[in-house]
Amino acid sequence: MPRMNAAQRHGVDFTLNGRRVRAEAENRMLLSDLLRHEIGLTGTHVGCEHGVCGACTVQIDGKPARACLTLAQQVRGSDVRTVEALAPDPAELSPLQAAFRRHHGLQCGFCTPGILMSLDALLREQPDAGREDIREHLSGHLCRCTGYATIVEAALAAAEEQRKEETTNA
Amino acid sequence: MKPASFDFICPDTLDEALSALSEAGGDGRIIAGGQSLVPMLNMRLARPGVLIDIMRLEALRRIETSGDGITVGAAVRQAELEAWPNLLRDLPLLTAAFPWIGHVQTRARGTVCGSVAHADPSAELPLSLVTLGGAVSLRSRKQKRKVTADDFFIGMMATDLAEGEMIEAVHFPKARPGSGYAFREVGRRHGDFAIVACAAVADDKGLRLGIAGVDDRPRVFALPALDDDQFEDALNDIAWSLNAREDIHASARYRRELVRNLGRETLKEASRCRA
Numbered sequence: 001m002p003r004m005n006a007a008q009r010h011g012v013d014f015t016l017n018g019r020r021v022r023a024e025a026e027n028r029m030l031l032s033d034l035l036r037h038e039i040g041l042t043g044t045h046v047g048c049e050h051g052v053c054g055a056c057t058v059q060i061d062g063k064p065a066r067a068c069l070t071l072a073q074q075v076r077g078s079d080v081r082t083v084e085a086l087a088p089d090p091a092e093l094s095p096l097q098a099a100f101r102r103h104h105g106l107q108c109g110f111c112t113p114g115i116l117m118s119l120d121a122l123l124r125e126q127p128d129a130g131r132e133d134i135r136e137h138l139s140g141h142l143c144r145c146t147g148y149a150t151i152v153e154a155a156l157a158a159a160e161e162q163r164k165e166e167t168t169n170a
Numbered sequence: 171m172k173p174a175s176f177d178f179i180c181p182d183t184l185d186e187a188l189s190a191l192s193e194a195g196g197d198g199r200i201i202a203g204g205q206s207l208v209p210m211l212n213m214r215l216a217r218p219g220v221l222i223d224i225m226r227l228e229a230l231r232r233i234e235t236s237g238d239g240i241t242v243g244a245a246v247r248q249a250e251l252e253a254w255p256n257l258l259r260d261l262p263l264l265t266a267a268f269p270w271i272g273h274v275q276t277r278a279r280g281t282v283c284g285s286v287a288h289a290d291p292s293a294e295l296p297l298s299l300v301t302l303g304g305a306v307s308l309r310s311r312k313q314k315r316k317v318t319a320d321d322f323f324i325g326m327m328a329t330d331l332a333e334g335e336m337i338e339a340v341h342f343p344k345a346r347p348g349s350g351y352a353f354r355e356v357g358r359r360h361g362d363f364a365i366v367a368c369a370a371v372a373d374d375k376g377l378r379l380g381i382a383g384v385d386d387r388p389r390v391f392a393l394p395a396l397d398d399d400q401f402e403d404a405l406n407d408i409a410w411s412l413n414a415r416e417d418i419h420a421s422a423r424y425r426r427e428l429v430r431n432l433g434r435e436t437l438k439e440a441s442r443c444r445a
Contacts, residue, residue, distance in 0.1 A: 001186045006175040006219075027178040027221070030212070050209040051276060063249065069208040070199075070279065073178050074223065101333035118275060139360045140273030 004073065014075045015042075017085035025072035032056045032067035035082060043083040043113050047142070054141035057114035058082050062125075064118040064137070083107035086120060095165075096120055096158040105154035107145040115141045119155050127166065129159055173211035177220045182187040184229050184309075184338075187222050192311040192334045194220040195398045202335045205272065205280030206288035213360055230338065236262065240342045241306075248277040248285070248295075260344045261300060262443075263369055266353035267294045283337045286322070289329045291415075292364040292383035294355070296323055300388045301369040301380030302343050316341075323387040349373035350444030354436045356428055358419065365420045366428040370440035376382045377437055385412045393437075401437065405430045 004010045008023040016039065022044070023038050032049075035041045047055035049068045056067040059081040086094040093101065096119060106112045115138065120136045122129050134155045138148055174363040178358045181187040182280060191198045197219035201207055210216035224230055230245035233254055240260055242251055251257065252268045271277055271285070271294045285295040286306060299306075299319040306322045308315050319340075322330050331337070345351065350372040369380040377393040391408050414422035 001182055001190070002180045003190075004178040004180075006177045010178075026175070028173040028175055028211075030172075030208075033172075050212050051205065054273075054275065057275055060279070064275045066205075066275055068212070069205055071178075071208065071221075071278070073180075074201075074225070075205065076180075076348065136269070137274055140275040152321045 010073070010160070012076055014077060017081055023072070027071070027073055029072045029076055030068055031070040031072050031080070034072040034078075035067060041082055041084050045110055045113055047110070052142070053111070053114075054118070055111050055114045057117045057141070059117055059121050062121065064140075066119045075095070078091050083116055086116060088107045092137050094120075094162050096123065096155070099154040099158035099161065100151070103154035103157060105146060105151045111141055111143045115143070117153060119158070122157055123155075123162055127159070127162060129155075131156060134159075173208075174214055174217045177219055178219060179222045180226060181212050181222060181224070182226070184224075184227055185311075187224055187227065188204040188309065188311040188334075188336070190220070190222050191336060194218075194222070196333050198222060198334075200224055200244075200287070202284045203247055203280040205276045206283075206284055206290070224336075232241040235344070239344050241307075241339050242282045242342070243339050244281065244337050246282055248272075248280050248282055249274075251282050252277060255355055260360045261302075261342055262345050263298050263351040263371070264342070266351065267298050267369065268357045270294050270353070270357075270360075270364070270367065271439075283340055286319075286340055287329065287331065287337050288365070289327050289387070291386050291388065292367060293388075294353075294364070294367055294382070297367055297380050297382035298341060298353070299342065300390050301371060301378055303378075303390075304343060307338045307341065308332075308335045310335040314338070318387060320390060326386040328387075330422050346373060348444065350440040350442065352436045352439035352443060354432050354439070356432060366425055366432055368429075368432045368436040370433075370436040372437070372440040372444040377440070379408065379433055381408070381412065381429055381439055383435065384414050384429060386415070395441075396437070401434045402430070405433045407435065 013022050032046050035044045045055040047053035051066045051069040058067045118137045197289045199218035201221045225245050230243040232243045234241045248304045258265045352370045355367040357364050364383045368384040371378040380390040382388045409426040412423045416422040
């Protein structure tokens with residue numbers, strides 16, 4: 001039975017944005033801090049640090065989850081995706097990100113990475129997601145500048161684009 | 171915010187988990203999904219010296235149906251029960267309650283039993299368990315016992331759990347045909363903690379109304395079948411019998427008023443569903 005001592009750092013093996021990684025973390029380190037401080041992926045933002053604001057939302061095994069309510073040790077063996085995984089390359093936005101840009105779905109951008117990860121998970125799982133589903137997923141996020149109307153419009157546009165893409169490819 | 175230091179144990183079997191918990195004494199805590207415990211750790215409202223992670227124990231990951239009830243193991247996530255194919259048929263009250271439980275993002279990680287162990291007086295899962303007349307299976311290295319949900323919750327975030335004991339599973343009685351169920355809640359925003367939440371069951375024995383967010387634990391009241399003009403007095407009696415809390419979110423008077431109105435609506439909806 002593995003027992004990890006509080007005084008030391010311990011290895012955490014997991015998949016991050018499609019690549020196997022091994023990081024070192026104290027038991028008390030949160031996933032949000034592991035991503036930002038140990039691995040250097042600062043796209044995941046940290047707001048309230050008690051699960052209310054949604055800024056730190058990432059995907060764990062395909063499901064949106066709060067990185068600030070997850071201990072680094074809890075993702076051993078899991079598949080973690082962060083906002084850095086969305087854009088296909090540094091010069092090109094993902095369709096969801098591009099829709100946010102077109103529809104003014106962000107202003108200061110602090111809450112955006114978390115919202116993108118929730119909506120990305122929704123649109124993968126439910127390609128026919130409508131306004132109510134989008135609002136339900138957005139209810140786990142706080143945005144204090146843009147407001148939610150343009151975010152909903154951006155998500156609806158991205159969902160429609162995705163459906164068209166699938167029809168064309170079919 | 172950073173949690174205080176703790177040892178972290180990942181047992182391979184339930185026996186190992188129970189031994190570790192017994193060894194840690196009052197300093198040990200079980201961690202499952204962490205959606206209630208990690209905020210407490212972050213704010214240092216909880217400072218356990220040892221955390222025991224039970225999410226890798228297959229024996230606790232099961233949703234099982236027996237003759238008259240559904241047993242949900244301690245490592246079953248809320249989203250897993252929410253997506254369980256028989257939920258609407260066997261636990262319609264939970265189908266109605268789930269959208270109110272935190273957010274999609276917390277239900278994906280949080281467990282059903284974790285919410286019960288946390289025992290927040292406004293939480294939906296403890297309320298549903300008490301209203302349905304459910305039970306909690308507790309286990310320590312030395313013994314197993316089962317207590318009714320109503321006996322398990324003893325106060326504000328306080329339960330009957332003893333040192334060295336953990337929740338192994340919770341049991342929900344299965345919905346009976348011809349019964350009606352309803353769930354309603356008032357909060358500042360969707361997904362916030364409830365100011366008042368009501369759960370109701372209507373069946374051939376009468377009505378049951380569960381209320382969370384008012385007293386220091388979820389409370390349940392049995393009522394006879396009521397005519398339309400009898401609701402007001404019955405709910406007024408219930409409102410005054412609760413020890414209503416007053417806090418930054420709502421006055422005790424407002425909470426009592428919500429019990430009268432939301433309670434009536436929830437009971438009526440459950441009665442309509444029965445018909």
